[in-house]
Amino acid sequence: MKLAIKNMVCDRCIKVVRDELEALGLTVEEIELGAVQVSGKLSVEKSKEVKQRLQANGFDLLEDLRLVLVENIKKFIIDEVQHLKGKKPASMNFSNYLSEKCGYEYSYISHLFSSMTGQTIERYVISQKIEKVKEWLSYGELTLSEIAWRLDYSSAAHLGNQFKKETGQTPGEYKKNALLARKTLDRV
Structure with missing residues (x-):
């Protein structure tokens, strides 16, 4: 049985979910960001236990297919941007990539994502x-130009302008700031 899980955004999340499901006596066959394949079917009671364990760790069991699609969109974006393990060809734009990965027209997934999350896909990617x-x-290991290149910005100046618009600081100001206020991925 495949379970869709919200807020799985990193390898530690995968470990926590695996550990919790195995503690409940389930056999995890396959696990990735946002999804777990377990052996057999879950009883109503076992499903409630799974849901409670997941919620106690900041995750949610998704049962609405629209929410599953939104979480898949987030997963594809996180894989592409955060983990740099996406499969998007350099020549393909992001909207076409997401359409292909999700199997829906971009206009549909864009509208669904916005209505379910309150932000556009473009804003989420940024x-x-x-x-x-x-x-x-x-x-402190990469220059702004190297970062811009790795994240497909047209230039370091474009990245710098977008960074300032989003954070209120230039990248240099941010770097000097002693309190580097990063967000966890599930809060982005």
């Missing part, structure tokens, strides 16, 4: 990119 920039700036 937010994810800005959080990745913050991470890389805090490490």
